[in-house]
Amino acid sequence: MLDWTDRFCRYFLRLISGRAVLYTEMVTTSALLHGDREYLLRFDPLEHPVALQLGGSDPGELAQSARFGEQWGYDEINLNLGCPSDRVQSGRFGACLMAEPKLVAECIQAMIDSVEVPVTVKQRIGIDHLDSYQQLCDFIGILSSAGCATFIIHARKAWLSGLSPKENREIPPLDYATVYRLKREFAHLEIIINGGITTPTACAKHLTQVDGVMIGREAYHNPWMLVETEARLYGGAQLTSNREQVIQRLVPFVRRELARGVPLNRITRHILGLYHGQPGARLWRRYLSEHSGKNGATAELLLAAAEQLIK
Numbered sequence: 455m456l457d458w459t460d461r462f463c464r465y466f467l468r469l470i471s472g473r474a475v476l477y478t479e480m481v482t483t484s485a486l487l488h489g490d491r492e493y494l495l496r497f498d499p500l501e502h503p504v505a506l507q508l509g510g511s512d513p514g515e516l517a518q519s520a521r522f523g524e525q526w527g528y529d530e531i532n533l534n535l536g537c538p539s540d541r542v543q544s545g546r547f548g549a550c551l552m553a554e555p556k557l558v559a560e561c562i563q564a565m566i567d568s569v570e571v572p573v574t575v576k577q578r579i580g581i582d583h584l585d586s587y588q589q590l591c592d593f594i595g596i597l598s599s600a601g602c603a604t605f606i607i608h609a610r611k612a613w614l615s616g617l618s619p620k621e622n623r624e625i626p627p628l629d630y631a632t633v634y635r636l637k638r639e640f641a642h643l644e645i646i647i648n649g650g651i652t653t654p655t656a657c658a659k660h661l662t663q664v665d666g667v668m669i670g671r672e673a674y675h676n677p678w679m680l681v682e683t684e685a686r687l688y689g690g691a692q693l694t695s696n697r698e699q700v701i702q703r704l705v706p707f708v709r710r711e712l713a714r715g716v717p718l719n720r721i722t723r724h725i726l727g728l729y730h731g732q733p734g735a736r737l738w739r740r741y742l743s744e745h746s747g748k749n750g751a752t753a754e755l756l757l758a759a760a761e762q763l764i765k
């Protein structure tokens with residue numbers, strides 16, 4: 455998620471969830487080919503399994519970008535076919551590519567030919583007036599013939615004009631039944647459902663119909679739901695750590711990053727939701743927000759913030 459799932463956020467989430475596959479923000483091929491690759495691709499080994507999400511529509515550039523991702527050690531390369539922003543459309547990538555299945559198939563083919571790791575897509579159930587079930591099936595069929603075997607499907611369509619990206623995550627209605635139906639009719643494909651999933655119970659319910667669930671906003675705002683979800687799906691033994699242990703384990707990472715010159719609030723902004731729904735949640739958020747930006751703030755601030763909650 456752009457601006458959210460940077461490497462700091464992912465490191466923190468990995469301390470919370472041992473099993474979830476973590477996804478980068480979308481990185482465009484032009485940024486990767488012409489920009490600061492070290493900055494864009496760097497991640498901590500602890501983050502595995504971690505997928506690199508690419509935005510682009512040129513088969514050659516996507517192939518090269520996928521190779522960079524594999525060389526850097528990413529476990530999966532994912533192509534964004536779901537983002538509806540104007541900026542992304544003018545670059546001819548994201549959700550507008552759902553109108554160009556042949557081009558997308560060429561992109562997928564070129565990426566698959568270039569890397570050993572899985573190449574996956576993240577898409578919508580439709581865009582604009584290309585939103586019939588048959589059109590969705592045709593799209594999936596063409597990509598699957600090109601070699602794509604895993605589809606992460608945001609279970610709502612996107613309107614490419616008239617709605618902001620935020621509205622496109624809220625206004626078009628969720629349609630889980632369509633994703634379930636896809637799984638039934640493309641049983642050999644891995645179908646992962648996304649959109650509006652916020653509880654362990656909902657995850658368990660979806661998993662009776664599809665192969666996986668992707669959780670976006672709730673995992674960011676209420677990361678502890680990942681612990682509860684793992685406990686629900688894999689058994690209580692997973693519930694080994696508590697929030698304070700997560701903070702303890704984060705501190706050495708924060709010290710290392712501060713020593714490299716990273717400002718503390720670039721990391722703490724992602725951990726504000728750790729106590730979501732708990733007594734002291736507001737205190738935690740307020741303490742971190744007030745103090746993280748101060749000159750000379752150190753990693754010990756996290757411990758001090760946690761101590762405030764015990765008092």
Ligand SMILES: Cc1cc2nc3c(=O)[nH]c(=O)nc-3n(C[C@H](O)[C@H](O)[C@H](O)COP(=O)(O)O)c2cc1C
Nearest residue numbers: 455456479480576608623648649650651669670671
């Ligand atoms: C701030 C923000 C940034 C996002 N950036 C991306 C992105 O870079 N790539 C992507 O595939 N989806 C992106 N999304 C969409 C989410 O991945 C997800 O599909 C959407 O929020 C619906 O799932 P949810 O209800 O679990 O959040 C973003 C969402 C948000 C809120």
